[in-house]
Amino acid sequence: MKRSFVIFYALIIYALAELIWWGYLLTKMMPSSFGMIMGEGSIFIVVFFAGAYSLHRSINRERKLQEQKKNFLLSVTHELKSPLASIKILLQTIQKRDLTKEQTLSFIGKSLMDIERLDDMVENMLLASKIDNRSYTFPKDRFSLSVLVDSIVNRLQITKCEGTQQIIDAEIEPKVEITGDKFALTSVVTNLIENAIKYSGPCETVGVKLFSKDGKVYLEVADHGIGIADQEKNRIFDKFYRVGSEDTRNTKGTGLGLYIVKEVLDKHQASIKVKDNRPAGSIFEVVFG
CATH class of the missing domain: 3.30.565.10 (Histidine kinase-like ATPase, C-terminal domain)
Structure with a gap:
């Protein structure tokens, strides 16, 4: 993304430099057309910078969206690993140790709470995907x-x-x-x-x-x-x-x-x-x- 910005700004500078150079050559060749050249050049510059600004904003939005998606994937990975690791430890403890009935029920209860956390996360991701795809009808x-x-x-x-x-x-x-x-x-x-x-x-x-x-x-x-x-x-x-x-x-x-x-x-x-x-x-x- 940084490379895209460098190329984008380099092209803008190059195009602006070319515009000024050709404007200079035209006014030198046709001094009588100076007013017309300046008027046309001014309009072109305004349109050029408006388009460049719009393109800059679009690229910037895309960059931020890509960063957010990256952070989202990292967050999801962490969010999924945490309850899974907890469930694994609890089940291994039940499997390897001679626990009382109360301890076993307590560990099972904690495992179920972690499973509910996972279920909430999966439901969120599925619902968000359906909303984006407009495939969810919201039955009332x-x-x-x-x-x-x-x-x-x-x-x-x-x-x-x-x-x-x-x-x-x-x-x-x-x-x-x-x-x-x-x-x-x-x-x-x-x-x-x-x-x-x-x-x-x-x-x-x-x-x-x-x-x-x-x-x-x-x-x-x-x-x-x-x-x-x-x-x-x-x-x-x-x-x-x-x-x-x-x-x-x-x-x-x-x-x-x-x-x-x-x-x-x-x-x-x-x-x-x-x-x-x-x-x-x-x-x-x-x-x-």
Whole structure:
């Protein structure tokens, strides 16, 4: 990509130098046509630089996309290897050691949690691919969003933090129903809660609220994590985009979660916005109209 930029800028400099040289020769040969040559040359230069600028932006976008894809592949590799390594160690321990029934059940439970992590990642990648290919139809049915959110909260709940009973503080209004694609919206809720946990400090509380008001359904996921800068709030829903720089980022992720969230909600005529939490963190507010 760097070589392409060097060639691109070299061609621009060469073309500009040739234009000036031929303009000089023409004015020398036909002094009476100086005004016409300058006018035509000025128009050509404006069009030339406009095209060069547009081409530069396209090449730059392609370069950034290639970098994001590269980072995505590295992230996916790491994300897949981590739970697989954990499952392998747990199963080897069960196989090689004489464990009590309680220990065996505990190791199996941990393995199942890692398998669920893998399943979530695979579902995200498959759904993102189907969205890109426009091969997913988003079948809609009437279902209980309250039950859906409650089940996801229970699955993602972490109860091993000292001094606290749970990491997800949920306020779920019962019997909230919507018409939508249950599978795709499961991915939306899962991604929002997992993101909140991921970008929060260890054992920081994540708030989940589901309620109806004035004929609309609201889902809020709040964290007390690192927060999102104002200039990044409009970009976090782009495919492969992740908050922060690649050099300083410590959180795991593939950059697909919020992209899927936005695409799915658009298909449901629902909106999502990001607000600052106080004293720190972010609030993702989803509104089903």
